[in-house]
Amino acid sequence: MKPHPAPNPRTSSLLKIGAALSFIIFITTAVTTVSSGERARTGGRETPLRTGSPRPARTAQDRAESVEAFGKVYKVLMSPRCLNCHPAGNVPLQGDDSHLHTMLPQRGVDGKGVFAMKCGNCHQATNTPGRHTPPGNPEWHLPPANMKMVFQGRTPNQLAKQLVDPKQNGRKSMKELLEHADDTLVLAGWHPGEGRTLPPMSHAEFKKAWTTWLEKGAVAPAP
Amino acid sequence: MLNLTINKKAYHVDVDPDTPLLWVLRDTLGLVGTKYGCGVAQCGACTVHLNGEAVRSCVTKVSRAVGQKVVTIEGLAEKADHPVQKAWLELDVAQCGYCQSGQIMSAAVLLRENKNPTDADIDAAMAGNICRCGTYLRVREAIRLAATSQRKAGNG
Numbered sequence: 444m445k446p447h448p449a450p451n452p453r454t455s456s457l458l459k460i461g462a463a464l465s466f467i468i469f470i471t472t473a474v475t476t477v478s479s480g481e482r483a484r485t486g487g488r489e490t491p492l493r494t495g496s497p498r499p500a501r502t503a504q505d506r507a508e509s510v511e512a513f514g515k516v517y518k519v520l521m522s523p524r525c526l527n528c529h530p531a532g533n534v535p536l537q538g539d540d541s542h543l544h545t546m547l548p549q550r551g552v553d554g555k556g557v558f559a560m561k562c563g564n565c566h567q568a569t570n571t572p573g574r575h576t577p578p579g580n581p582e583w584h585l586p587p588a589n590m591k592m593v594f595q596g597r598t599p600n601q602l603a604k605q606l607v608d609p610k611q612n613g614r615k616s617m618k619e620l621l622e623h624a625d626d627t628l629v630l631a632g633w634h635p636g637e638g639r640t641l642p643p644m645s646h647a648e649f650k651k652a653w654t655t656w657l658e659k660g661a662v663a664p665a666p
Numbered sequence: 667m668l669n670l671t672i673n674k675k676a677y678h679v680d681v682d683p684d685t686p687l688l689w690v691l692r693d694t695l696g697l698v699g700t701k702y703g704c705g706v707a708q709c710g711a712c713t714v715h716l717n718g719e720a721v722r723s724c725v726t727k728v729s730r731a732v733g734q735k736v737v738t739i740e741g742l743a744e745k746a747d748h749p750v751q752k753a754w755l756e757l758d759v760a761q762c763g764y765c766q767s768g769q770i771m772s773a774a775v776l777l778r779e780n781k782n783p784t785d786a787d788i789d790a791a792m793a794g795n796i797c798r799c800g801t802y803l804r805v806r807e808a809i810r811l812a813a814t815s816q817r818k819a820g821n822g
Binding site: 545546547548549557558559560561563564565567568571573575576577 | 706707708713719720721722725726727730771772773775776779780787790791792793794795
């Protein structure tokens with residue numbers, strides 16, 4: 444077997460320099476690519492979003508449309524039909540003035556009340572006829588104690604960020620957030636029972652704004 | 667015909683499914699221990715147990731109770747000797763007595779779920795039962811007594 448020739452020391456040095464240069468060029472290119480990719484995806488200013496979160500806005504127009512859509516979303520979410528079951532405390536709110544629910548029912552661990560004061564004890568599967576009677580829905584409840592999803596007192600900026608944060612939104616993915624527009628309790632806001640005002644726009648308008656806000660980047664309005 | 671199970675007894679009633687359970691209990695079946703107070707789930711006088719939960723029978727359609735287990739004050743204990751009932755008598759809780767069946771049914775749910783309730787637990791559980799005579803302090807005391815009796819009897 445013919446032995447390998449001993450490498451020429453000069454050739455060997457050139458090869459080492461070439462390999463090092465190639466490595467440096469590769470690393471530089473790779474870092475530049477990741478960096479520009481990250482900028483493209485984040486618009487250069489936004490915090491990278493977690494898996495399952497909405498895609499950041501791609502253009503200034505997207506951002507503007509997203510913020511404008513959230514303005515409509517916010518009006519609905521802060522209306523009594525939504526706000527009343529997203530209180531800052533542990534007692535739901537009631538009425539168009541969002542006063543504390545009479546009898547002071549408590550949230551409980553699962554959001555369905557405590558002991559003899561569970562939501563479903565009075566709130567039936569459908570609205571009870573008459574004014575000042577309990578509105579109904581089979582799923583009637585507050586958010587649970589370990590994720591209160593508070594709307595009351597939130598600014599547009601705070602609420603927008605909260606809604607897309609899986610640690611604060613019920614661990615909802617982008618797909619689940621989009622679907623949430625048709626959630627049975629969300630829809631109940633547009634069938635509130637006698638004597639209660641409706642949210643400030645139709646459900647179709649709300650859903651369109653909700654979808655636009657999310658799909659255009661779920662941009663939070665300026666604080 | 668609707669099939670109901672009330673106090674472990676089967677009933678077949680010919681009523682509109684939208685009829686409030688309270689009316690079926692009182693007018694159709696003659697179980698008048700459960701009272702009508704407000705008719706809009708504001709006072710708690712009509713509280714009965716539906717699968718163990720303290721529902722307001724004035725706003726609960728009888729159709730919700732079909733195939734489920736309903737317990738009224740008449741069936742809470744076979745000899746009317748539930749710890750809450752005994753405590754009620756011992757402390758003379760009732761003044762006019764109109765609200766007491768609802769109060770007792772709510773208290774029974776509390777003591778089933780919480781064997782040693784604090785005053786805050788009692789207040790949270792009983793906030794939906796109004797007493798126009800204002801016997802709230804005796805109601806609270808009776809629930810404390812019932813909780814103690816229940817624990818001593820080994821049921822707590």
